[in-house]
Amino acid sequence: MARFSGASWRPIPINHTKNGQESVRGVVVHIMDGTLSGTDSWFRNPDAQASSHFGTGRNGQLFQWVDTAHRAWAQAGGNRTWLSVENEGRGGDALTSAQIDRCAEVLAWAHKVHGVPLQVASSPSGKGLGYHAMGGKGWGGHSMCPGVKVVAQLAEIVKRAKVLTGAKPTGYQPFPGADWFKKEPKSAVVTAMGKRLVAVGCSAYKTGPGPQWTAADRESFRKWQRKLGDAPAYCDGWPGKKQWDALKVPRVS
Structure with a gap:
C-alpha cells in the first residue's frame, strides 16, 4: 500500500x-x-x-x-x-x-x-x-x-x-561556444542537448540524439530557434549562447 x-x-x-x-x-x-x-x-x-x-x-x-x-x-x-x-x-x-x-x-x-x-x-x-x-x-x-x-x-x-x-541541483551546462559545435565534437554534451530538444518538441531525429554533432542536431536546433521567435536569418541551426541558455541543457559531468 x-x-x-x-x-x-x-x-x-x-x-x-x-x-x-x-x-x-x-x-x-x-x-x-x-x-x-x-x-x-x-x-x-x-x-x-x-x-x-x-x-x-x-x-x-x-x-x-x-x-x-x-x-x-x-x-x-x-x-x-x-x-x-x-x-x-x-x-x-x-x-x-x-x-x-x-x-x-x-x-x-x-x-x-x-x-x-x-x-x-x-x-x-x-x-x-x-x-x-x-x-x-x-x-x-x-x-x-x-x-x-x-x-x-x-x-x-x-x-x-x-x-x-534536499538533493543538490546539478545546474545547467554552460555554453561551450559556437566554434565548439562547428568542429563536429563527439561528446555527452551533444547527447544532453539533443534530449532537451526532443523534450521541448523540436526533434528532427530519426533514431534519437547521439554524441556526434550531425545534420539532425542542427535541424533540431533550427526548430528551437524558430520556436523562440528568432528572426529567420538567425535560425541557422548553430547554437548561440542566448538560445543555449533558454534550452536549459542539464550539466554533464
Missing part, C-alpha cells in the same frame, strides 16, 4: 487493476483537457475505462485516486511500470506554479517511496519524470499530451523536487 499523505485521498472503485503495478520507473505527466472535478467524476464512470494515480487542480489541489500498489489506466503500455499525474487544463496550456509544486511533491514522494530518480525522462526506457507523448503509439499515440509548454516545465518540476528532498 502506498498513499501520499500530501494528497486528498479520493479512491475510485473501478477503472484500475488492483495489485497490478509491476514496478515504478517514474511518474508520467498528463493534461486533462478538462477540470479536476470533471475528471474526478469521469474516473468513476464505467464507460471511462481510464484513471490516474494523481491529479492536480490549477489552484493547487492534489488528489490521489489510485494507490500506487495498483495499476491506473492512464498511458496504455506504460501503465505497468509508470505512475501517472493528470493536470487540470486544456491542450496547449502551461501548468500553473501551484501545479508545478504539486507535481514536484508527487515526484519527491515517488523518489523516497519507489526510488524514482530525480531527472527528466524522454522515452519509455528511461526513468524519472516523463510525459504521455514520449510513449508514442505504444502509449496510445497521444502526441499532444501534455503539450510542449508542459514538457518545457518538466525540468522545473525536477528542480523543485530536488529542493524538497
Whole structure:
C-alpha cells in the first residue's frame, strides 16, 4: 500500500487493476483537457475505462485516486511500470506554479517511496519524470499530451523536487561556444542537448540524439530557434549562447 499523505485521498472503485503495478520507473505527466472535478467524476464512470494515480487542480489541489500498489489506466503500455499525474487544463496550456509544486511533491514522494530518480525522462526506457507523448503509439499515440509548454516545465518540476528532498541541483551546462559545435565534437554534451530538444518538441531525429554533432542536431536546433521567435536569418541551426541558455541543457559531468 502506498498513499501520499500530501494528497486528498479520493479512491475510485473501478477503472484500475488492483495489485497490478509491476514496478515504478517514474511518474508520467498528463493534461486533462478538462477540470479536476470533471475528471474526478469521469474516473468513476464505467464507460471511462481510464484513471490516474494523481491529479492536480490549477489552484493547487492534489488528489490521489489510485494507490500506487495498483495499476491506473492512464498511458496504455506504460501503465505497468509508470505512475501517472493528470493536470487540470486544456491542450496547449502551461501548468500553473501551484501545479508545478504539486507535481514536484508527487515526484519527491515517488523518489523516497519507489526510488524514482530525480531527472527528466524522454522515452519509455528511461526513468524519472516523463510525459504521455514520449510513449508514442505504444502509449496510445497521444502526441499532444501534455503539450510542449508542459514538457518545457518538466525540468522545473525536477528542480523543485530536488529542493524538497534536499538533493543538490546539478545546474545547467554552460555554453561551450559556437566554434565548439562547428568542429563536429563527439561528446555527452551533444547527447544532453539533443534530449532537451526532443523534450521541448523540436526533434528532427530519426533514431534519437547521439554524441556526434550531425545534420539532425542542427535541424533540431533550427526548430528551437524558430520556436523562440528568432528572426529567420538567425535560425541557422548553430547554437548561440542566448538560445543555449533558454534550452536549459542539464550539466554533464
